[in-house]
Amino acid sequence: MEHSRLPFKTDPQSPLPINVQIKEQIKWLISKDFLKADDALPSTNELAEQLSINRNTIQWIYSQLKEEGLLIMQKGRGTRIATEDRIKEFKQQNPYFSFVEKTVKDAFEQGFNIENVMLSGFAYTQLFGAKHEKRKRYLFIECKTMACRFYLDEIQRRSSADIQTIDISSPDEELFQAIQKADVVVTVNEMTEVVKKKAGSSELKMISVSSSQDVTLLFDMLLQ
Structure with missing residues (x-):
């Protein structure tokens, strides 16, 4: 279905930025089935004109929702709501x-x-x-280098996270189960592709570390 105009209501006086207001309203329209799988959304220019806001704001909203798996942006097809399976998954994960x-x-x-x-x-x-808050579950895979141990020790020191370690040589079923239970998986760069194959999931939140002790990367881990 084509949606040339959507029933957005924005409040410039709200403490929430306009882009957040619109982004969250799109999620509600999806959750209430007003927007369904493969529905076409207005172009960034059309929606910007409708709401009298900058086109870049709409571009940011669409890009964020694409990153979250709720929108598909393709040349020639415009911006559309994601597949039925993805929308079903979104509703299950956000009850x-x-x-x-x-x-x-x-x-x-x-x-x-x-x-x-x-x-x-x-x-x-x-x-x-x-x-x-539920304690976040970190899984460190093949974390034997000094750099990897640095991140493990720092997360343990700076948070109340549940931390587990496992070797890549562990039985496949044991490794798979550990990955499925983790909120964040951390491994060394050279193991990244191997872990992805073992996990069999595109939704895996994984962080790869190198030989350096990167404080920015540590903050990224803590904010996951």
């Missing part, structure tokens, strides 16, 4: 939409200001949310 919808309706019925409720929830998460 909170129905919870948010119910929470908003309950807050509205009780006369609360919805934006205040959401902002208060965000502030609460910043202050206290870390206590309730």
Whole structure:
């Protein structure tokens, strides 16, 4: 289905940037099946004109959603919603939409200001949310070099993450199960392709390390 105009509502006074507002609204349109698999979205120029904002803002939104696997951008076909399988996976991985919808309706019925409720929830998460977060699971594969041990030790020191190590020579089934349970997989550069083949998943969050102790890379790991 072609969608030349989408029912976006933006608020320049909101603490959320316009690009984030639109990006999250697209996710809601997908979750509510207003936008379905293979639906065509307006071009960046069309949507920018509709919303009276810069074309680069729309380009950023589309690119971000493409990175998240929700959009497909192809020359000659424009920008479209991803496949049915990917949208189904997105809904399964993000079941909170129905919870948010119910929470908003309950807050509205009780006369609360919805934006205040959401902002208060965000502030609460910043202050206290870390206590309730699930511990991230890091899997270090073939981490025998000094550089790799540096990252392992630093993550252990700087976070409460659940850290496991395994050798690439482990039985395939054992290695596969360990990878599937991990949130982030870390290995040395020369093992990257081998690990990808063992994992058999394009969604694998994997970080490759070299012989240097890169502080920027360490921060990237901690922020995964």
